[in-house]
Amino acid sequence: MxxxxxxxxxxxxxxxxxxxxxxxxxxxxxxxxxxxxxxxxxxxxxxxxxxxxxxxxxxxxxxxxxxxxxxxxxxxxxxxxxxxxxxxxxxxxxxxxxxxxxxxxxxxxxxxxxxxxxxxxxxxxxxxxxxxxxxxxxxxxxxxxxxxxxxPLRNPERFAEAMAEKEKRMRVMKEKPRLPELCFTKGMIRLEG
Amino acid sequence: MLEKMIEMIEKNSESMAEDLKEKLLSDPDTKSFQTLDDKVLYEDIHAFYSRLGYWLLRDPEMGDVKSYYTEIGKRRRMEGFSITELVRSLILTKKHVWDAVLEKGIMDAPVELNSGIDFITYLNRFFDFAIYYTTLGYYKSLGVS
Structure with missing residues (x-):
């Protein structure tokens, strides 16, 4: 009042x-x-x-x-x-x-x-x-x-896509980083994986 | 006293940033924030709260306030946000700061009430410009003549 x-x-x-x-x-x-x-x-x-x-x-x-x-x-x-x-x-x-x-x-x-x-x-x-x-x-x-x-994010389909993209980014971040395998061949380093 | 209020927010910037992040993510009126990475959203809010004095006490008509919020408006438009959501999020942030000051019961004595009036003046002045520049950045990037 x-x-x-x-x-x-x-x-x-x-x-x-x-x-x-x-x-x-x-x-x-x-x-x-x-x-x-x-x-x-x-x-x-x-x-x-x-x-x-x-x-x-x-x-x-x-x-x-x-x-x-x-x-x-x-x-x-x-x-x-x-x-x-x-x-x-x-x-x-x-x-x-x-x-x-x-x-x-x-x-x-x-x-x-x-x-x-x-x-x-x-x-x-x-x-x-x-x-x-x-x-x-x-x-x-x-x-x-x-x-x-x-x-665009007002559109339910576009919003769902943006959420899926976010999930994907999150998954990649959560995954353990994989180190490439090192193979030594006659002085050369070959990266595998 | 004004400094005391700003210091209180800055000291509690981590918990306040977490709290506001949750509010933005759970409010249906600011739904698009759910598409941002949680960590990035938290860091953006935390960056603001932890340097509240820096933002509030400078001239909001120029410099960082102008460039930062014009850019935010433009960036969020590219990310697909609606301008109403951005305006609502800034109003929510302002309310969050003010509620924190009230909750801590800093303003009891008359001299503290005076500082409260000064604080609300600074807070509103800042957010008026933040909202204005966000709207400007968003609107300009729409290319509507």
Missing amino acids: LTRRIVDLIQGNAAELSKSIVNEILSHPTTKSYHNIDEKTLLDMIYDICSRFSYWLSEDDDRGEVKKHYRDLGKRRFEQGITLPEVVSALYLTKRKLWEFITAHRDVTSSLDLNQILETSFLLVRFFDHAVVHVTEGYEEILKEKYGYEA
Whole structure:
């Protein structure tokens, strides 16, 4: 459960925070293609996270909203010509800005506040971990749809082959090394075996 | 305190590497790791844990972090891994480090909580870049424009 003070801090500064995150994304070298997106749409999306910080961070991943939202986002970003590393970077820039904002308000004299910050960090990290995983899943799905690309080891047959190759390597390593037999014939060394 | 947390992980790098290896091998979401040689996988994880301070305390935007993880992304793509599996494995590693710090009960006093916040900042900063560069290496090697 997020503490009221931190929630109020983020939600109360949602407009200003969102603008600063959007500026960061639009000016960062790792997220150049975000210029393809309408700035207002991007701002609205980030404002939604900041203004409903408590809701998004306490969302249970099993309930599926984060999963669906970020899978769809991964697909949408692909259609908008944004690469996967850029999408991942934008999510991390957002997280970093939120984290900097929270830690800038840490009160060193109160252990309770530090506990609250630490607790918030778990939720923040968990939320963005799920977001990055699901956005990547969505991106992989659309790569398969559009380019027919699927990671080879996703294919059960290819996976079985790779496991068989591994078994073979392991067997060779476990076998005792056999030294070649030495046959001395008139000063020559002939190796057999 | 930050050093104490890093030292604790480095000292326990062998058992932690073994534990994470088992987690990666038994998790259905990171199934492709089963195709790697166990010893190689263990050594890769151990190399990271035994030098955690080296990795966490340097600038992750450049140098070794960038080149190592870009290369990992590229290599794992060639080996047939999916990018989601790689992202999941790095998140699992981060969680594993953090759980170890919590389990050892290092953070009890307020000053230790402050170090805990510093530690989680370094840890996240590192893994954000590790995941970003892995994704970059993987994606570039796909040749998708």
